[in-house]
Amino acid sequence: MKRLIALICLFVLVGCNHHRHDDKAIFRYxxxxxxxxxxxxxxxxQSIIWGCRQLYNGLIQLDTNLxxxxxxxxxxxxxxxxxxxxxxxxxxxxxxxxxxxxxxxFVYSFNRILDPSVASPGAWIFADVDSTNAFSAPDDSTxxxxxxxxxxxxxxxxxxxxxxxxxxEVVEQYGKEFRSHxxxxxxxxxxxxxxxxxxxxxxxxxYFERDSLGNALPYLDAVAVTFIVDRQTVFLEFIKGNLxxxxxxxxxxxxxxxxxxxxxxxxxxxxxxxxxxxxxxxxYLGFRMDGDNxxxxxxxxxxxxxxxxxxxxxMMRYLRNNVGFxxxxxxxxxxxxxxxxxxxxxxxxxPERARRLLAEAGFPQGKGMPKLKLSTTAxxxxxxxxxxQQLGLxxxxxxxxxxxxxxxxxxxxxxxxxxxxxxxxxxxxxxxNYLALFHTPNRAPAGPNYTHFSSxxxxxxxxxxxxxxxxxxxxxxxxxxxxxxxxxxxxxxLYYDQILHFTHPYVTGLRSNAMNTLDLRYVRLDKSSxx
Numbered sequence: 001m002k003r004l005i006a007l008i009c010l011f012v013l014v015g016c017n018h019h020r021h022d023d024k025a026i027f028r029y030x031x032x033x034x035x036x037x038x039x040x041x042x043x044x045x046q047s048i049i050w051g052c053r054q055l056y057n058g059l060i061q062l063d064t065n066l067x068x069x070x071x072x073x074x075x076x077x078x079x080x081x082x083x084x085x086x087x088x089x090x091x092x093x094x095x096x097x098x099x100x101x102x103x104x105x106f107v108y109s110f111n112r113i114l115d116p117s118v119a120s121p122g123a124w125i126f127a128d129v130d131s132t133n134a135f136s137a138p139d140d141s142t143x144x145x146x147x148x149x150x151x152x153x154x155x156x157x158x159x160x161x162x163x164x165x166x167x168x169e170v171v172e173q174y175g176k177e178f179r180s181h182x183x184x185x186x187x188x189x190x191x192x193x194x195x196x197x198x199x200x201x202x203x204x205x206x207y208f209e210r211d212s213l214g215n216a217l218p219y220l221d222a223v224a225v226t227f228i229v230d231r232q233t234v235f236l237e238f239i240k241g242n243l244x245x246x247x248x249x250x251x252x253x254x255x256x257x258x259x260x261x262x263x264x265x266x267x268x269x270x271x272x273x274x275x276x277x278x279x280x281x282x283x284y285l286g287f288r289m290d291g292d293n294x295x296x297x298x299x300x301x302x303x304x305x306x307x308x309x310x311x312x313x314x315m316m317r318y319l320r321n322n323v324g325f326x327x328x329x330x331x332x333x334x335x336x337x338x339x340x341x342x343x344x345x346x347x348x349x350x351p352e353r354a355r356r357l358l359a360e361a362g363f364p365q366g367k368g369m370p371k372l373k374l375s376t377t378a379x380x381x382x383x384x385x386x387x388x389q390q391l392g393l394x395x396x397x398x399x400x401x402x403x404x405x406x407x408x409x410x411x412x413x414x415x416x417x418x419x420x421x422x423x424x425x426x427x428x429x430x431x432x433n434y435l436a437l438f439h440t441p442n443r444a445p446a447g448p449n450y451t452h453f454s455s456x457x458x459x460x461x462x463x464x465x466x467x468x469x470x471x472x473x474x475x476x477x478x479x480x481x482x483x484x485x486x487x488x489x490x491x492x493x494l495y496y497d498q499i500l501h502f503t504h505p506y507v508t509g510l511r512s513n514a515m516n517t518l519d520l521r522y523v524r525l526d527k528s529s530x531x
Contacts, residue, residue: 024221025525027507029245030234034196034227037179041113041120043161050518054201054223055096056164056184059087059106059143060155064513066335066429068156072101072165072185073143082150082469083130087143093208095167096189103137108168110135110145122162128154150467152474153430160428187218187521199225209521217521219509238502244525245510246502247518254321257502262322273503278335280426280514281497282327282434285374285387288418289490290452295418296369301361303489307347309354310390316495319382323500327493330482331434334496335514337471338431338478345486346493354394366395375401376421377408383494384421413445415452422450422491429515431478432465438485451490458484 033047040052059073073087093101113120114134126134130146137143147154157163170183182190187209188201201223209217226243228234231250235257238246249258257272259265264274287297296302312326325334329346332338355365363369376384381402388398403411411417426433436442439462442449458481465477485491499516509522 025219026222026224027220027245027520027523027525028224028226028243029247030226030228030237030243032227032229032231032234034229035199035225038182038190038193039179040161040164040166040184041118041122042179043164044121046516049161051199051225052161052164052182052184053186053518054188054520055182055186055190056161056166057093057186058160058163058165059089059158062156062159062429062513062515062517064511066156066513066515068159076155078155078469082152082467083147085145085147085155087145089141089143090208091141093185094206095170095185096183096204097167097170098206099167099169101165101185102140103143104140105165105167106143107135107137109165110163112166112171113162120162122160125157125160125162150469152466152469153428153432156430157428188220188223191222196227198227201225211522219522219524220520223520241504244504244507247516248500249321249323254323258321258323260317260321271505273505273507275501275503275510275512277499277512278325278333278514279497279499279516280333280335280429281423282331282333283324283423283494283497284327284331284421285492285494286412286420286422286451287490288415288420288452289454291415291418296361296363297372297418299361300489301357302363302369303492304347305354305357305361305394306391306396307489307492308350308357309394309396310387311349312495313349315383315386319386320495324495324498327495329493330479330486331437331491331493332431332478332482333426333434336426336429336431336434337475338434338482340479340482343479343483345483347486351394358395363395366397369396371397371399372419373399373401374419374421375403375408375411375417377405378402379405380421412450415444420450424448426515431475431482432462435462435465435478435481435485438462438481438490453485453488453490455484455488 031047035047035051037048038051038055040056043049043052057071059071060068061071063069072089072093074090076085076087078085089103095101112118113122114126128147128149128151130148133146135145164184167183171178174181180193187204187207189204191202192200203218203221207217211217232252235253237243257265257268264272287303312328316322316324316326328348329343358364358366374384384400388400391398412420424434424437437448438453438458439449440454440459443452444450461477461481465474468474499512501512503510506526508524508526511519511522
């Protein structure tokens, strides 16, 4: 830490030099995870999604409130049975190769996602489409999707990067190398990519969207992405002014930049701008709910005792600098309409209740209870050690088992972990995406129900919510389901995550939402503030 602070002081003295080329506005950010592809059919990870968001568009898009708004589709209609979606396309959208986008391009792009030879990880999006006549283009400006069964959140799913439109002729020209020769309709065009070193995108002068005053978007001339792996180095580059934007925090420098209460430290308050919003990510611990052994974790009272046996608020303050929100409500995170701030379900710290539940389960003060093994990864060791210490005070003996991430994922998928750390980041902005983790047919390894939770009452509510198009009724069903899950306690909600975006004062217009979308269309770099 002393070395880090010394380097920062040096960079502050020499780092007010915001490099631009030929007076162009070039927005610079780093992607430590790297970018594996620029083909939207494989936009599974955030790093890929961010790159694809600059290069491609879809039928619809999500605004800063996660509401659906038009994009290439200027309007749409849904039949009363919820099975047919008809989209009317704009006639002024062109691919980066100059060709106009037509409805048949969406037929091709969506069928490509379903093509087994492509093996897109986004094929699940279209699990409910009519297998015989899923996509059609009655004319150049009309695109139709037909479902075999209604699914209320389907429209919002079409905002995912997987659903971007691509030109058939370019995809077929490059084949698998389309990953590094992207051609979309987005606000920026592909310019240069030296993998692991630098990616450059330049402004699309023919972009179809305009701002509220009729000015052409985007405002930036280019976007430059670097791939520095070491996160402490990234932080130093940001402080120097060689990066315009930094996403989230790393443990190596969080105490340098933030106070314990989650505010910027005074020395950065006038030189860095921090914006935060709830992030659709629930961090949790899961219990395997079935199995042949006689684990005490199969007793609901034990799971409930663990849930109320540690202080989440103290955990967030001292281990996370208050970045995030204590998981004292349901599984559905803050930022979604299914989240109920006034709910009576969930767990606050209550050691007296925890001791009472242990006694009712036959383990007064934890006597006679075998040691419980909690499987985690090194990145979450501090949280699990905290839980271990807190639960030890009420008589629950926890063994923390640290695993490589890939090994832990395999254990969880195969049902070999009785108690494990997990997280769920939203694929689309609907509470159904979280509650699907407890639907019986979704049990792992075939689906995301890693706890193997099963409840006929829950499944009935889930099936009803999937097809109900009324948002208020669906919200009520979601909260009933969330309440049921919390009562059965197949999971411990640790916290609901939070997005932190750091920029310099000269950066304006950066937009995001609770999906952590990187929207650069409205970004300006005020050069008058540069020295």
